[in-house]
Amino acid sequence: MIKNHLKIAWRNLNTNRMFSGINILGLSLGLAITIVLFLFIRHELSFDSIYTEKANIHRVLVHTERDNGQETYATASPALAPTAMADIPEIKYAARMLKNDFGGTASVRANEENFMEKSFFWVDKELLNVFKVPFIKGEPQSVLNRPNTVVLSESTAKKYFGDKDPLGEIIKVDNRYELEVTGVYQDFPGNSTVDCHVMATFSTLWFFKNPSWNNISFETYCLLNTNANLPNVESKMMQMLDKNVEKQHQWYTLSLQPLEQVHLYSSNFSSSYATHIGDISEVRNLSFLAILILLIACINYMNLTTARSQKRAKEVGINKTLGASKKNLVSRFYIETGLLTLISIGIGVMLAILAIPLFNRIMGQSLDISLLLTMEFGVALMVVWLVTTLISGFYPALYLSRFSPRTVLKPSHTQGKDNAQIRKGLVVLQFAASVILIIGILVIYQQLEFMRNQKLGFDPENVMAISTSGIRGNEHTDALIQEFKGISDVSYVSMVQGFPGMGVSGRTLKKNQEDRNGLYIQTNVTDAGIIDVLQLKLLAGRTLPEVKQEGDTLVQVILNKKAIDYLGYSPEEAIGKEVQIGAKNIIVGIVDDFNHESLHVPIGAYAFHNNTGEPKSYLLVRFNSVGVSTIIQKFESAFRKIAPEAAFDYSFLNKNLERLYEREQRAAHIGIIFCALAIFVACLGLFGLAAFMAEQRKKEIGIRKVLGASILGITQLLSGDFVKLVLVALVFAFPIAFWIMDNWLQDFAYRISIDWTVFGIAGLAALAIALFTVSFQSVRAALTNPAKSLRTE
Known part of the structure; x- marks a missing residue:
């Protein structure tokens, strides 16, 4: 039939x-x-399914109240992981991850060659236990026990050292840290949220010795005991926060996100280190x-x-x-x-x-x-x-x-x-x-x-951002600035912590001592050239001083209009006033509002300052309209002249902004x-x-x-x-x-x-x-x- x-x-x-x-x-x-x-x-639903303990792995989330509503961060404070592991019995392991230079590209020198490493992380040794990272060479339980040690993924070890045995070799990171290779692990699969090419022990950094509750730049994962009650653990985390931070200084709350939700339910979170973020x-x-x-x-x-x-x-x-x-x-x-x-x-x-x-x-x-x-x-x-x-x-x-x-x-x-x-x-x-x-x-x-046609309040065209993480010492950065100023196609240069389109330091702007809530403000350490490089509109005052004497503790600041509107000043009235942004600062200039974040969010408060205690990781260079390949060759030649042992890593500001969409x-x-x-x-x-x-x-x-x-x-x-x-x-x-x-x-x-x-x-x-x-x-x-x-x- x-x-x-x-x-x-x-x-x-x-x-x-x-x-x-x-x-x-x-x-x-x-x-x-x-x-x-x-x-x-x-493929999307398979993310992180490879981990045997996936049901017990959670990421710590930080929630803050901003003037435009609640914002969630995928990163937490450096003090949280060790304190939680010690104080909360249900947490078996807690581990921090910090992307090099708070999200920048690492300059790695290995085997007499320079490499740009976009996936370099400082981690706690407990991270290897949380994700049970499989090793090809080295003992997983001891590879990161000592400061100044590092482990490489299989493909990275091949890239750095070829067929040579990498164990015992030294790599130099940002011309600052000399790290001994103690292990080689299998590459993380393509459907893993965590995707580290290089993992160096967190105990090398000064953050390890003096962890803070205020800085929230550390992605933190916890492995809970089987059958642990999640709401109960979250409640204990908040009790832990109350114990260590006074109520009036608590500007965030905590929660735990199951690993199975991290990939597809984090598209609106800030500061995630994940290479692949689903939606x-x-x-x-x-x-x-x-x-x-x-x-x-x-x-x-x-x-x-x-x-x-x-x-x-x-x-x-x-x-x-x-x-x-x-x-x-x-x-x-x-x-x-x-x-x-x-x-x-x-x-x-x-x-x-x-x-x-x-x-x-x-x-x-x-x-x-x-x-x-x-x-x-x-x-x-x-x-x-x-x-x-x-x-x-x-x-x-x-x-x-x-x-x-x-x-x-x-x-x-x-x-x-x-x-x-x-x-x-x-x-x-x-x-x-x-x-x-x-x-x-x-x-x-x-x-x-x-x-694309929205007026951003600054001009991102013909601006290159060059990573200077591999350059150490003021004399070298000053020499680099002068070298670039000597190029005929260069209009302006400025050293900065970050640039529009990327996150910088988050702080709280307060009107006075009685202002308990304050306003969230992003702060960016820079120099006198920033207004000209970004073509910002100066409403009152002047730019930052050209020279800041060594030992000068006075911090000058340039605020945008959003910030002074909160303070209740007109642009002219604000000049010379003291303002509290973490510490006291003197307002020297006011610029018009500009879109320093995606157009998904309204313009927030922003400050440029010259606090010498914070690093400047990028050189912003405004250049005349010439051929892209020509300008790249000129800039690379100038960079290598000053920093031959650092990798030349650059991006164009307008292209960085396009990536936001x-x-x-x-x-x-x-x-x-x-x-x-x-x-x-x-x-x-x-x-x-x-x-x-x-x-x-x-x-x-x-x-x-x-x-x-x-x-x-x-x-x-x-x-x-x-x-x-x-x-x-x-x-x-x-x-x-x-x-x-x-x-x-x-x-x-x-x-x-x-x-x-x-x-x-x-x-x-x-x-x-x-x-x-x-x-x-x-x-x-x-x-x-x-x-x-x-x-x-």
């Missing part, structure tokens, strides 16, 4: 090649996208889009199958007359659908293999094609095949199998009228989904363009692809539907042509019904699209207003696409010889 059904199904698919081709192509595209998204979702909303949105395209493809199948019901009706009637049961017919139509879907899956897998490299490039992922060969994928593919077959074949199988032999064999009978409304509803659904996608893409691009850029790029595919699949169905409707009305068209109807008139007649359906789709799509995109825009402090032109463009685009698709078949039908149309019954 099944073999017979398969033969009939194959003959039907082969006989109706246009119908089969349209359905196979549509389903193949939908399934290819589903396959790629399955791999992506599997659960991105996973959900892409999953929704993939399902949507697959659903549109299934709708095509249902529409085209029921549209052909007139041809299949007599076949069903004859089969029923000869004794076929409804159950027998349902199984036959499902087998036909299953065969078509199976062919589509085969093509879909091939399309997915071709699409994975493009997806990886757009999304910044590293999905492996070998995942398609796993048993898990095979089972998932079988589930997708069954679900797609059930969805696609459900309505056609039930609809076609219920035809009555007595009714369908009457010569005057015209089948299909009772399912016309359902077909129209499905077409409306397809185009409503397509219009929503078009509007979404337009709004995303308008928002990105708005952010990588998520939106990815959404726009992937959205265009999904939108185009959704529209293409919808048009495939519309094309096939138009062809069958033209075939159904061929005699009507012939009669109209005999009576003098023009080609244009017939084209308008056949296209009119579809245009009406698209207009109905717009009525449903516009409010839904507005609601979705308005919610999306809520994530931005600076945002566009959704303009009516967006809906006009999307509506016209949908109408144009529908008319173009349908008109091809309409013109073809209008050009048919009427004699041929009227010749046979």
Whole structure:
């Protein structure tokens, strides 16, 4: 029986090649996208699943109240880990991680060569126990027991020393620390949140001896005892904070985040050291889009199958007359659908293999094609095949199998009228989904363009940030500044702790001693050149002094307008006033507000100061517009002249700012692809539907042509019904699209207003696409010889 059904199904698919081709192509595209998204979702959900104790590992989060609401940090104070491990019995291990130079790139000299290391961490030895890091060389329990020791990942050891045994070798970090290599560990897998290429013992740093409760720059992980009560541990952490920090000085609260949530539920947290940060909303949105395209493809199948019901009706009637049961017919139509879907899956897998490299490039992922060969994928593919077959074949199988032999064999009978409304509803659904996608893409691009053209309050163009972490001593940094000032293409230079787009030190600005709450302010240690380098607008006063004498404890500060508004001064009144930012400072200048963070958040208080007790890790250089490759060569040559034993690490300020919106850029790029595919699949169905409707009305068209109807008139007649359906789709799509995109825009402090032109463009685009698709078949039908149309019954 099944073999017979398969033969009939194959003959039907082969006989109706246009119908089969349209359905196979549509389903193949939908399934290819589903396959790629399955791999992506599997990869995202697999993060940190490799750790045997993952259920007991938690990251410490810090929560603060800022003027624009609560902010969560993925880093904590250096005093927390050792105190928690000593005071809270449920915590088996607690370990800190500090990215080199508070997030900067390390300059590593090994084997007489210079290397830039972006994943260099100072860690507690307990971190090796928390994550049970597997070692290739060295004893895990003792490799980081002594100060000035370091362990390397397998690939890093290969990069630094080649085939040479690295154990016992010395690497020099930032021209400051000489560290002995005591172990080599396996590279962390691609789906690990923790991804350290180099781990040096935290006991080398002065932070180890004098841990503070105020600085929150240390990512901290805890391994809890099995069956530990999480709320109870969090409560004990707050009691520990109360014990060590007076209530009036507590500016944050603590909580624990399970490791299983770290990757997908941390996209809005500040200061995370993770190289790969996922986003659960991105996973959900892409999953929704993939399902949507697959659903549109299934709708095509249902529409085209029921549209052909007139041809299949007599076949069903004859089969029923000869004794076929409804159950027998349902199984036959499902087998036909299953065969078509199976062919589509085969093509879909091939399309997915071709699409994975493009997806990886757009999304910044590293999905492996070998995942398609796993048993898990095979089972998932079988589930997708069954679900797609059930969805696609459900309505056609039930609809076609219920035809009555007595009714369908009457010569005057015209089948299909009772399912016309359902077909129209499905077409409306397809185009409503397509219009929503078009509007979404337009709004995303308008928002990105708005952010790109937003006046930031400073000029990020033609500014290079050069890491100076490998340069030690004021005489060398002064020599570097003078070397760069001597380059003809250089306009201004300034030494800074950080720059707009990256985090710097966070403190509290207070009006006076009685101000208990204060205002959160970011502080950036720099010099006199900062205003010229960033092209800031000076509202009052002057820049920082050119020279600060050694031993001078007076700290001068430049505040932005947001800060002095909080203090209650005008720019002129603020000059010369004392201000409390941790310690007392003298205000020497006021600059206009500028966006030192992402446009997702409003402008906050900001201060430039010249406290000599804090390091300056970057040289900002403003240069004239010349060729990028030329300027890089000049700057590298100048850098190596002063610091031959340091790695030359640079970035452009405007490119750094663009990285703040990588998520939106990815959404726009992937959205265009999904939108185009959704529209293409919808048009495939519309094309096939138009062809069958033209075939159904061929005699009507012939009669109209005999009576003098023009080609244009017939084209308008056949296209009119579809245009009406698209207009109905717009009525449903516009409010839904507005609601979705308005919610999306809520994530931005600076945002566009959704303009009516967006809906006009999307509506016209949908109408144009529908008319173009349908008109091809309409013109073809209008050009048919009427004699041929009227010749046979």
